[in-house]
C-alpha cells in the first residue's frame with residue numbers, strides 16, 4: 001500500500017515538474033527587480049564615487065567609464081535606451097548595504113568577487129568583467145623599485161576594500177613591518193598620498209592607473225611597483241533571490257564578450273544585422289534564434305547593447321586601454337583565443 005502511494009505521488013510530482021519545465025522553456029518569468037525597473041523606467045546602478053576609467057562624472061554630472069558603459073548596455077538591453085540609468089555613487093564601505101537595501105539594482109563598481117562577499121552579504125556576483133590584481137604606487141623620487149623595500153613605510157589604503165586586508169596579509173607573510181594609514185573616502189585617501197602623507201598607495205592596479213594618470217599633478221613623478229599581491233576579479237553583483245535579474249546582468253556581460261569574439265562592433269552591427277548568415281552573429285543580433293525571450297527580454301536585447309557602447313573590447317579600449325587616459329594594456333583581459341583568460345559561455 002505504502003508502495004503504491006509513494007509511486008502515485010512520485011508520478012504526480014513528475015507531472016507537475018514536467019508542466020513547470022514546459023512553462024519555463026516557453027518564456028522566462030519577469031523577476032521582481034525587472035518589474036520594478038520597468039515601472040521606474042530606469043536602472044539604478046551603483047558605481048564608485050569617481051575612479052577615472054571606471055566611473056567618473058564630468059562637471060555636468062554625465063558619467064563615463066568601463067562600469068558606466070556596462071550599465072548603459074544593460075539599460076539598452078532592458079529598457080531600449082542606454083540613457084535610462086541613474087548612477088548612485090558609493091564608496092567602498094557603502095556599496096554592499098546599498099545593494100542589500102534595494103537602493104541600487106546592480107552594483108557595477110570595481111568590486112572584487114571573494115568567497116566572504118559571495119557567501120555572507122546576501123548578494124551574488126554575475127560575471128567577471130575585469131581581471132585585476134593589487135599593486136603599489138610610489139613617488140619616483142623615493143627610488144623604490146620593489147614592495148619589499150617598503151619596510152616601516154606608511155601606506156595609504158581605503159577601508160572596506162579587499163586591499164586593506166591583502167596589504168596586511170602580504171607584509172605579514174613577508175615578515176616586513178609597515179604602517180597602514182586607512183581612509184574611508186577615496187578622495188581623502190589619494191589626496192593624502194599625493195601630499196606626501198604616505199610613501200605608497202595601494203589598491204587594484206586599474207585604480208592605481210586612474211590615480212597616476214588622472215589625479216597626479218605629474219604622472220611621470222609616480223611609478224607602479226612590479227609586485228602584484230592578489231587576485232582581484234572585478235564584476236557586477238546583484239541582490240540574492242532574484243534569479244531572473246541575475247541572468248540578465250550575467251548575459252549582458254557575457255554577450256558583450258561574445259560579440260567581440262564574433263567580430264561584431266558598434267560600427268558594423270547594423271550592416272551585419274541586415275546581411276549576416278552566420279548563426280552565431282544572428283543569435284547575438286536577434287535575427288536568428290530568439291535568446292531574449294529566455295531572459296524575459298525581446299530578441300534585440302544584445303543588439304541594442306552593442307549599438308549603445310560597443311563590444312567588450314571597444315568598451316575596454318575607450319575607457320581604460322592603451323589610448324585612453326589610463327593607458328592600461330589589455331593583458332589577461334584579452335579573449336581566451338587571443339592569449340587572455342576572458343571566456344564567455346555561448347549565447348545560445
Ligand SMILES: N[C@@H](CCC(=O)N[C@@H](CS)C(=O)NCC(=O)O)C(=O)O
Pocket residue numbers: 048049050051090091092093110111112158160161162163185186203204207208232234
Ligand atoms: N576591488 C577592491 C577595491 C575596490 C575599491 O573600492 N577601490 C577604491 C580605490 S580605487 C575605490 O574604488 N574607491 C572609490 C570610492 O570609494 O568611491 C574591492 O572590491 O574591495
